[in-house]
Amino acid sequence: MSSDAPDAPDAVADRIENVRVEDEMEQSYIDYAMSVIAGRALPDVRDGLKPVHRRILYAMHEAGVTSGSAHRKSSSIVGETMGDYHPHGDSAIYDTLVRMAQPFSMREPLVDGQGNFGSVDGDPAAAMRYTEARMAPIAEELLADIDMDTVDFESNYDGRLEEPAVLPSAFPNLLVNGSSGIAVGMSTNVPPHNLGEVIDATIHLIENPECSIPDLMEHLPAPDFPTGANIVGRSAIRKAYHTGRGRLRVRAEYHVEEGERGDSIVITELPYQQNKSRLVERIAEDVNDGTLEGVRDLRDESDRDGIRVVVELKSNANTDIVENHLLESHLERTFGVINLALVDGQPEVLSLKETLEHYLDHRKEVVRRRSEYELTEAEDRAHILDGRLKALENAEDVVETIRGAENRDDARAALEDEYGFSGEQAAHIVRMQLGSLTSMEAAEIEDEYAEVTARIERLEEILGDEDELLGVIEDELREIKDEYANERRTRVVEEAGEVTDEDLIPEERVVVTLSEGDYIKRTPVETFSTQHRGGKGVIGADLKEGDRVSTVFTASTHDYLLCFTNQGQVYRLKVYQVPEMSRTARGTSAVNVVDLDDGEEITAVVTADDLDFEADEEYLTMATRDGYVKRTAVSEFANIRSTGIRAVRLEHGDELVDVEVTDGESDVVVSTEEGMAIRFDETEARPMGRSARGVRGVKLEGGDRVSGVAAARSDDERDLMTVTEYGYGKRTALAQYRRQSRNGKGLVDIKTGQRNGRVASVHAVAEGDEFVAMSEDGQIMRASVSEVSEYGRNTQGVTVMDLVEHDRLAAVDVFTPDDADDEATDGADE
Incomplete structure (x- = not known):
């Protein structure tokens, strides 16, 4: 056998490629998964259809099985769909056809069925040879204008035909009829909605592009199931519309x-x-x-x-x-909302606003392409009509020229040469009948020409002005609403008689303490009377021998907190979940409330109730012991697991010290343990992700370390209150700290040394604020910030809390008293 033969061993060996089995399996699995995700299981956000739904409707459209035609045997529809577009078996196609005809499955059925199409009792539909179907009128709105080059087409499975990649979809079908499906590693479950409400929300978005999801919910308050029933509570609906995921309780x-x-x-x-x-x-x-x-x-x-x-x-x-x-x-079931759909071929979980925005982007493209198509046709017609009018003006000469020509080709050429007609105009004139030269025909042509010219101007106006284009979309949506909208079936009811744990807890300000031995408790702040500065305070916790207080902060019992630890983790906590105990109690094991690791301590707490997790206009600005500062958008912390998530990446030996909320226009004041402070524009630390380390905020000398961070504004009239570990402190106007570039040494804030010790905390404070200070041995004191004297920078300050020998200040927290708090009283509890 010749070595050049195609089946020679060497030639075969040259075509063999060695690959790792695990690499081939991984790639093959990914290819399979994406094929299932994009080709079978997930709907497209633009028309709300999976490929099988789209192919059935398009096959019916091509076969003329519209709402105005007679019903066609379902087996015929299934056969044409399978043979031309969807080679996946007749049972899958028929099951889909059946569901599209069931009024208890679809909010707006897309198929008009005749025969047994199943029931709410779970009865199956009759065999496809017994049932008949045709398109429902509203389904034709999904296919409207498909012949006007409004959507892209692609080859079918065997390359014989072309099928639409998406339907024009004159209404947001994904929201109206919902969708469900299981792909590889993901699933979707979009609830159905009321057509009229969806259109109202879409129109509101057109008119107010910057509107919020609550604004849209004024028009689209909740899903609307075809079987009616009740959705219990509104919080799950809000969550589903904001995040794309939620669990709705549906009650009979x-x-x-x-x-x-x-x-x-x-x-x-x-x-x-x-x-x-x-x-x-x-x-x-x-x-x-x-x-x-x-x-x-x-x-x-x-x-x-x-x-x-x-x-x-x-x-x-x-x-x-x-x-x-x-x-x-x-009588109650849970509907798990997963608003997952394909966006540009990729699966995405979408909020309500994102879903409507993607639909509008699609609809704008459809109307634009339709207008371009109509404009081309109108211009072609106007060109022909212009030629006819010109021929009418020279009717006798034109007739004579045509009569003098030997054949049609010579006549067309003569008309082009003598009168300047284009080829299309000349061909049309040669085909004209003599009867069209009457005055009545001429008037009709002039009227049509004026009409076509006006149509061209309108189409050019639509294509040249997006507001006009959106106006067309809005008008068409209103027409569909007027034609097809019906009353809402599902009601939203509040949970009658349900009492949550939070309802049983009175809303009040409390002091939360946490020790190094992982004991935690909360105590009403009114338990601690306000004192003058320099007091010893009262016993705030009965600590075990060798244990010390590590954290103290104030909050409302109904607050939702973000708790940051020295190890760079962040946890979420509802304050009422912390057991309430007397001021002398030790507390309960913290593992029951916050799952901290060994050696992990809470070093900063941020109240999350007022944070906007949807916008990127708020930041959590973090400072570490080694002088690093990092800003991260609040939206990065929207979903925190019970085991916490990473807030900042720390180098070995570094710790997260403090966290402040900033708005992108604030200054950051970083304080060090040796009494230095630096103020700089927060934008000098660009926003970073949660896993980033940050940038240098302050240049530390010797063994100095960062003690805290505060936020300030250019016109801030507040003070910076600095308190040291031995209980001394002062207030200094923030205006005295001039703005510098980050990574500088800063200015002297307070004198440290043998009397004061190191700086323990810094806070931006205003008149009327109060603070709670707690020592490592468990002494706690509540006082007004006005009790702390005002001094300039580079001073020692005054006694804030009188600590016994060997005791140190553990933490200070500042709060604005609630109206319900007791009025300040002198002295301390005995």
Whole structure:
């Protein structure tokens, strides 16, 4: 055998490529996953359809099975879809066709079915050879203008035909009909909504592009399920619309009817996708096994007019108890919202506003391309009409020229040469009948020319002005609303009688203390009377031998806190979750509240209630012991796991010291333990991600370290209150700290040394503020900041808290007293 033969061993070996099995498996799996994600399981955000839905509708469109045609056998529709566009088996296509025809599955059914298409009892549809279908009128709105080059087309699976990559979609179908599906490693579950409300929200976004999600919720308050029922509570709806994820509690609609032999609980609407037959079976099972007592009879009286399941009670039954059991076990379901859709071919979890914005981007492209298509056609028609009018002006000469030509080609050429007609105009004139030279025909041509010219001007106006284009979209949306919108079916109800843990906790300001031995507690701040500066305070915690206070801060019991630790982690905490104890109590193990590692201490606390996690206009500015400063957008901390997340990357030996909230226009004041302070514009530290280290904020000398950070404004009239570890401190006007460049040595803030010790904390304070100071041995003192004297920089200050020998100040926290706090009183509790 010749070595040049194609099957020679050497030639085959040259085509073999050696690869690692794990690399090939990884790439093949990724290819498969993306194929399932993009090609089968997830809807496109633009038309809200998966490929199988889109192909069924397009196949019906091509076959002329529209709302105005006769119904066609479902098997015929399935066959054409499978043969031309979707080679994945007839059962999958028919199941999809059936669902699009079910009024209890789709808020606005896209298919008009005739025959048995299943029921809410879980009954399957009849075989496809028995049922018939055609497009529903609203489905035609998804395909409207598809023949006007409004969307891109791509080759079908065998290259014989072309199919649309997306439908023009004259309304936001993803929100109206929702979608569900499971892909590889991800799933989607978009709830259906009311068509009229979705359109109202879309129009509001068109008119107010900067609107917020709450603004949109004024028009689109909640999902609207085709089976009605009730959504319990609004917080989950808000979360789902803001984050794209949420868990909605959907409750059946029912009422109690009184009877001579006892009450009856009558169920008239079911949660979305709940099987009615299975519901009745499960209630009967509870009655039979004794779990549900007091039920005398159970009947399903449902008919074509609606659902009616009757639970008849015995005369001596407690109706409330039976009702509660039904609610807990049968009449409520959870709908897990996952607003996941394909955006430019990539899966993304979208908020309500993002979903509508992507739809509008698509719709603008559709209207633009349609207008360009119509403009081209109108210009072509205007060109022909212009030629006809010109021919009418020279009718006798034109007729004579045509009569004198030997054939049509010579006639066209003569018209082009003698009268300047274009080829298209000349060809059209040669084909004209003599009857079109009448005066009546001429008037009609002039009218049509004026109409076409006006149409061209309007199309050019739409293409040249986005506001006009958006106006067209808005008008078309209003027309669809007027044609198809109907009343909302699902109601939103507040949880009647539900009492949460937070409801049972009075809202009050408390002092939270945490020790190195991981004991934590909260105590009402009113427990501690205000004192003059220099007091010894009172016992704030009964510590175990060898234990010391590490953290103290004030907050409201209903506050949601971000707790930052020395190791650069951040945890979330509801203050009421910290057990309340007396001021002399030791506290409870902190592991039950905050899961801190060994040696991990809370060094800074930020109240999250007032933070806007959706915007990028607020920052958490962090300072470390070694002088690094980092700014990170608040939005980076929107989702914090129970085990905490990384807030800043620390080098070996460095610690996170303090955190301040800034707005992008503040100055940052960094204080050091040796009494230095530097003030610089926060923009000198550019925003970074959570895993970044930050930049140098202050140049430290010797063994100096950062003690804290404060935020200031250029017109700030507040003071900087500095307190040292031996209980001395002062207030100095922030105006005395001039702005410098970061990474400088700064200015002398307070004199440290043998009397004062190192700086323990710094805070920007205003008149009327109070502070709580706590020592490592557990002494605590509450006082007004006005008690701390004002001094200039580079002074020693005065006694703030009288500490015994060997005791040191652990922490200071500043707060603005609530109206409910007791008025300040002199002296201390005994």
